[in-house]
Amino acid sequence: MHAALFLALFVLATFAAAADLYKVLDVHQSASEKDIRQAYKRLSKRFHPDKNKDPDAENRFVEIARAYEVLSDPTKRQIYDRHGEEGLKAHEGGQHQQANPFDVFQSFFGGHQHQQARRGPSSLTEFEVQLSDMYQGASIDFMIKKKILCDHCRGSGAASDNDIHTCTSCGGAGVKLVKQQIFPGMFAQSQVSCNDCGGRGKVIKKKCPHCNGSKVVDHTAHYTLDIPAGMSEGHEVVFEGEADESPDWEAGDVILRVRSKKEKGGWRRKESSLYWKETIGIDEALLGFERNLTHLDGHIVPLVRKGVTQPGYVQTITGEGMPISGRSAHGDLFVEYNVVLPLEISQQTRRKLAEAFQSPGSAHDEL
Numbered sequence: 001m002h003a004a005l006f007l008a009l010f011v012l013a014t015f016a017a018a019a020d021l022y023k024v025l026d027v028h029q030s031a032s033e034k035d036i037r038q039a040y041k042r043l044s045k046r047f048h049p050d051k052n053k054d055p056d057a058e059n060r061f062v063e064i065a066r067a068y069e070v071l072s073d074p075t076k077r078q079i080y081d082r083h084g085e086e087g088l089k090a091h092e093g094g095q096h097q098q099a100n101p102f103d104v105f106q107s108f109f110g111g112h113q114h115q116q117a118r119r120g121p122s123s124l125t126e127f128e129v130q131l132s133d134m135y136q137g138a139s140i141d142f143m144i145k146k147k148i149l150c151d152h153c154r155g156s157g158a159a160s161d162n163d164i165h166t167c168t169s170c171g172g173a174g175v176k177l178v179k180q181q182i183f184p185g186m187f188a189q190s191q192v193s194c195n196d197c198g199g200r201g202k203v204i205k206k207k208c209p210h211c212n213g214s215k216v217v218d219h220t221a222h223y224t225l226d227i228p229a230g231m232s233e234g235h236e237v238v239f240e241g242e243a244d245e246s247p248d249w250e251a252g253d254v255i256l257r258v259r260s261k262k263e264k265g266g267w268r269r270k271e272s273s274l275y276w277k278e279t280i281g282i283d284e285a286l287l288g289f290e291r292n293l294t295h296l297d298g299h300i301v302p303l304v305r306k307g308v309t310q311p312g313y314v315q316t317i318t319g320e321g322m323p324i325s326g327r328s329a330h331g332d333l334f335v336e337y338n339v340v341l342p343l344e345i346s347q348q349t350r351r352k353l354a355e356a357f358q359s360p361g362s363a364h365d366e367l
């Protein structure tokens with residue numbers, strides 16, 4: 001009983017402690033290496049005593065460096081997750097001296113390692129939305145299937161840290177020196193990548209059961225695309241660092257190229273102008289009419305014509321086009337009239353029309 005209680009308390013205490021370094025960096029416990037880097041990048045700049053004159057800033061800066069130092073090191077992070085601050089102390093043998101936070105900062109921003117981090121491939125996707133979404137603005141949820149670092153081995157590919165061994169063949173260097181005879185009695189040394197460890201310097205004895213040693217797993221990620229009213233066609237929205245993850249690179253970007261769907265007989269857009277085709281009868285073409293056009297967001301635009309409307313006539317309605325982003329203005333709407341003639345007419349109508357067109361002053365006579 002007591003042992004169980006003690007264990008429960010111990011587990012609780014471990015969790016409580018484990019939350020702290022994560023809290024300092026304002027990241028979740030499942031945060032990826034990239035999340036931790038980004039959090040450090042953001043916070044260390046904000047609390048750097050050179051910039052931040054708040055008396056508490058220096059303490060924060062030191063805490064942030066410590067949190068980053070632990071959480072960016074997979075071994076230390078695992079110990080910290082499992083055994084908290086106490087475990088870390090034991091691991092560091094009580095002789096730990098915290099790395100100089102300014103050195104941590106310097107090597108992060110000025111160091112070569114960071115600049116050398118390879119970027120993974122970015123993905124560009126054509127993304128179609130309704131024109132009404134571009135007219136009104138919208139938030140659209142979508143999903144992307146991608147690879148993320150295995151959360152079991154955190155991208156090492158090994159079942160546990162104890163299964164990662166230094167390659168005995170190359171001594172961990174990842175390369176071997178081979179002696180080649182170039183002339184009888186004359187040798188040259190050249191460096192070749194180690195075959196046994198694939199040049200990594202480390203071999204894995206037992207693969208991670210979760211990812212089969214592949215270091216990454218399939219994941220479906222959810223995102224929201226925010227479309228401001230009046231977004232231009234072909235605009236590229238970048239989701240930074242959201243492409244496939246891998247321990248070998250810093251993930252590239254997911255880029256969406258946003259366009260509106262073209263629908264037959266529907267609205268057309270060109271920059272800030274909108275185009276609509278309205279079909280009217282011959283009576284309306286001759287006598288004039290009042291109609292209601294329902295706009296992309298459902299509001300009514302009255303179409304009013306007095307007198308004759310020629311087939312193909314384009315009426316300009318100012319201010320009923322697309323919103324112009326950044327300004328509280330709209331482009332214009334162009335309505336093109338299409339006139340349909342009846343397929344046939346009755347004898348009676350025929351007589352009446354003939355009479356009308358023959359009467360003095362009719363349009364026919366003037367031609």
Ligand SMILES: *[C@@H]1O[C@H](CO)[C@@H](O)[C@H](O)[C@H]1NC(C)=O
Pocket residue numbers: 210211212
């Ligand atoms: C790992 O490999 C086994 C056997 O080869 C297979 O059944 C399993 O689906 C694989 N798991 C993953 C996550 O790839």
Ligand SMILES: *[C@@H]1O[C@H](CO)[C@@H](O)[C@H](O)[C@H]1NC(C)=O
Pocket residue numbers: 290291292300
């Ligand atoms: C157009 O809509 C208005 C209300 O928005 C309505 O009063 C009017 O009768 C409609 N006109 C036509 C021709 O449908």
Ligand SMILES: [Zn+2]
Pocket residue numbers: 167168169170171172173174175194195196197198199200201202
């Ligand atoms: Zn090797």
Ligand SMILES: [Zn+2]
Pocket residue numbers: 150151152153154155156157158208209210211212213214215216
């Ligand atoms: Zn794994």
